[in-house]
Amino acid sequence: MRNRTAKHSGARPTRGVARIALLALLAGLAAAGCRTAPRARTAAGVQDALTIGEGFLAQEEYDVAKVLYEDVLKSTPNDGMARLGLARAALGLGRFQDALHELNLAENGRAMDAAALQSVQIIRGRTYIRMGKPPVIVWAYLYPIWRKGDIAVKSCLDAEIKALARLVPPETEGARAVMGFVPPPRPAPPPLPHVARDEPAPLPAGQFSILPRARWNPSFPARVKQMLPMHKPFRLTVHHSAHDDVDSAETLAGTARLIRGMQESHIRDRDWADLAYHYVIDPRGRVWEGRSIKYQGAHAGNESLNRGNIGIVLMGDFEAAPPTPAAVANLIALIAHLRRTHGIPPNQIYGHQDLNPTKCPGRHLEAVVKKLRAGNG
Numbered sequence: 347m348r349n350r351t352a353k354h355s356g357a358r359p360t361r362g363v364a365r366i367a368l369l370a371l372l373a374g375l376a377a378a379g380c381r382t383a384p385r386a387r388t389a390a391g392v393q394d395a396l397t398i399g400e401g402f403l404a405q406e407e408y409d410v411a412k413v414l415y416e417d418v419l420k421s422t423p424n425d426g427m428a429r430l431g432l433a434r435a436a437l438g439l440g441r442f443q444d445a446l447h448e449l450n451l452a453e454n455g456r457a458m459d460a461a462a463l464q465s466v467q468i469i470r471g472r473t474y475i476r477m478g479k480p481p482v483i484v485w486a487y488l489y490p491i492w493r494k495g496d497i498a499v500k501s502c503l504d505a506e507i508k509a510l511a512r513l514v515p516p517e518t519e520g521a522r523a524v525m526g527f528v529p530p531p532r533p534a535p536p537p538l539p540h541v542a543r544d545e546p547a548p549l550p551a552g553q554f555s556i557l558p559r560a561r562w563n564p565s566f567p568a569r570v571k572q573m574l575p576m577h578k579p580f581r582l583t584v585h586h587s588a589h590d591d592v593d594s595a596e597t598l599a600g601t602a603r604l605i606r607g608m609q610e611s612h613i614r615d616r617d618w619a620d621l622a623y624h625y626v627i628d629p630r631g632r633v634w635e636g637r638s639i640k641y642q643g644a645h646a647g648n649e650s651l652n653r654g655n656i657g658i659v660l661m662g663d664f665e666a667a668p669p670t671p672a673a674v675a676n677l678i679a680l681i682a683h684l685r686r687t688h689g690i691p692p693n694q695i696y697g698h699q700d701l702n703p704t705k706c707p708g709r710h711l712e713a714v715v716k717k718l719r720a721g722n723g
C-alpha cells in the first residue's frame with residue numbers, strides 16, 4: 347500500500363535543495379523563542395533568572411542555559427517557562443527526544459499563559475523539522491498554529507512555514523496563503539546577560555555589568571605592595587561567604603556593609619592584603635567587584651592554588667539551603683563572561699572543596715559548580 351508521505355518524500359531536485367535550506371535555516375533558528383517576553387511573576391528572582399536564560403539561548407550557549415533552567419526548577423518545581431527553556435536548550439544541543447519530553451512537561455507546567463503555550467507548539471514544530479520528519483507531517487502540525495496565530499506567531503513561524511510550503515504538494519490547503527504573508531520588521535534580539543537591577547546605567551551590548559569596588563566603599567585601601575600580580579587567569583573557584591544571615595543584603599547599602607565587613611575581617615583578623623575574592627554575588631544576584639583582578643586572590647588555600655585563579659563568592663551558607671535563583675543565574679552569567687574574556691575551559695571551574703578539605707561552597711552550590719565543569723560549551 348502506498349501512502350502520500352512516501353510518494354512525496356521522493357523529493358524532486360528543487361525540493362531536495364529547499365529541504366536542505368530549511369534544515370540550515372532551522373539550525374540557526376532552533377532555540378529562538380519569539381514569544382517569551384517576561385511576564386509579571388511573584389518570585390522576582392525567578393524572573394531575573396529566566397531573563398538571563400533567554401540571553402544564553404540567544405547566544406547559543408545551550409549548556410549553560412540548561413544548568414540555569416535546571417536550577418530554577420529546583421526552587422519552583424514544574425515551572426512551565428523553565429521547562430520551555432530546557433526544551434529550547436535541548437533542541438539547540440540536538441537532543442530531540444529530550445526537547446519533546448520537556449515540551450510535554452512545559453505544556454502541563456505552572457504559570458503558562460496562552461502565549462507561552464503557543465511557544466511550546468512552535469518549538470515542537472521546529473523540533474519535528476530538525477528531526478527530519480516528512481514535510482507534510484510537519485505542515486499538518488504547524489499550519490493550523492500559523493493560521494490561528496496572531497501577527498507575532500505568523501512572523502515567528504514565517505521562515506519555516508514558507509520553506510515548508512515549497513516542500514508540500516502545491517494544492518495543499520494554506521500553501522498559497524502563507525507565501526502571501528509579509529512579516530513586520532523583526533524586533534532586536536534580547537540583550538546579553540546582565541545584572542537586572544540597581545545598576546547605574548545600561549551597558550553596551552556584550553559587556554557584563556559589575557558594580558565597581560567604590561560602590562561598597564572599602565574600609566581599608568588594598569595593600570598593593572603585599573599582593574602578587576595576577577598574570578593570566580586560567581581557572582576560577584566558587585565560594586560561599588558562610589554568612590548565616592544575609593537579610594540586610596536586600597538593599598545596596600546593606601550589601602555594601604556586609605562586603606565591607608568581609609574585607610575588614612580579611613585584613614584585620616587574617617592580615618591579608620585585601621578582600622580575598624575578586625567578585626561577590628549577593629542574594630539578589632548583583633555582582634560586585636572585590637579585589638582587583640590585576641592581583642592574585644587569597645581564597646583557594648595557598649599561593650600556588652591562588653595563581654591565575656579568579657575567586658568568586660556568593661553571600662550566604664549553601665550547605666543547609668540553596669542559593670537564590672537570581673544569584674545562581676548571575677553566577678552562571680559571570681562565569682560565562684569570565685570564560686569568554688580569559689579563555690578559561692570548563693574543566694578549570696572549581697568549587698573551593700575541589701581544591702581543599704572544606705565544606706565551602708556548600709553542597710547546594712557545589713552541585714551547580716559540578717554541572718558547569720561538566721559542560722562542554
Ligand SMILES: [Zn+2]
Nearest residue numbers: 585586698706
Ligand atoms: Zn571557600
